[in-house]
Amino acid sequence: MDVVPFGPRIEDPRGVARPTSRRDGIAVFGFQQVFERALPLFLPSGHAIRLPRPEGYSLLKLRAWLDRRTTGDADDIALAVHWYTESTSVRERLYDDLAVLETHDFNELVASAHILGSDMRQQLSAQDATALVSLVERRGLHDLTSRLIGLPHDRGLRREVVDAFAAGLQAADDD
Template sequence: MFDPLRIGTQSLDLIDSVVVELISGAKADETSIMVIGAHCRDLLHTAFGRTDLLRSTSDVDIAIAVDGDAEYRRIIAALPRSGTTDIRFSIAGVAVDVVPFGDIEDPAGTTSLTGRTESLDVFGFREVFAHSIELRLPSGYRVRIPVPAGYAALKLKAWCDRSVNGEYKDVGDIATACGWYQDDADIRAALYGARTDLLIRAETDVDLAALYLLGEEIADILGRVRVAELAAAWDRTDRELLAHHFARHRSRTHPDHAAANRAILAVNNFLFG
């Protein structure tokens, strides 16, 4: 069962220190902050009761809803820069990407910053934020975290964007999200109960039916317009490359090609019907 109450305070200490500095030093609004990236993945993993280790990271990724470029510049003005990306800062001694989205987007899904040549892809951030859940930190601040399907939606788009350049690290995160749904006892119970329609559509393949549910939830979060955009991006990707790395993520000694094929079939199902 997915239960955010499983997330202990110890696993929140790093994020908490970053958020405290963002709010107290940079005067960011706690209600506008959403944890994304690998730390989001790890927290969701814990909320599903999982204890298996995932790919580690020392960075923190924060999305922040802002009205425009001026508000974003006001927030980051007090933050020491880290690197040359214009969105990475040293906060509480940690390298943190602070990604602006919201009313600053123009067009939707794209953020352009003054002085930065390349725009930022923030596809789906608004929709995922709107469906996010509260994450209460040890300091008492309350920020947001994507629901599992929201996290998966952002990872699918990241795969579509980065795989064209030969990057495939997002596949492991996609496979992890698939595992959350396929291994969850409550989801399996629902497939034999209220959602037998998905089990029938999957021809009694429970693992595939669980991914149909994940796809359905992603589509509900993103909405028709964003799903169409994701479908166009997905159509340009190399599914064989995804299948290869997905299968190897499940097992390097015995790659799970069936699991990879299920994932691709499920994505095609919710994107194209």
């Protein structure tokens, strides 16, 4: 676990922190938005820490993966897709408004990936969402397909999951 300072007084340029212990800057894109939406966890000491919601965690992992292309970040994204697939509240959302589910031929795994992408986008300001989508379009998600080792072995289904995830990120407003 890394502890990285972030915020307007620290980031220069915006979205990059430069801790004194490192030469290179660290991308902190989305940190503030994810922090603001994080859930408090109260410790026995009375102190509280904030835990990112799955969509916030996924947003930070996607940004890290776009920068580093590491298997660990891809595994974490696959785990988040799994969380969404298993989530009762996501399943209820899919069936409350059938549009996304219908778009993906009633495949809950694929539709859940779409919802995750959409929820990640909604963590961001319009400007930051546009910047993330632009980065995704430039760098692509193609090689994410082979790295999502937590998903079914069917490469075609993995491609559908990644495409739905990208569609959710690109959708300006699903709700």
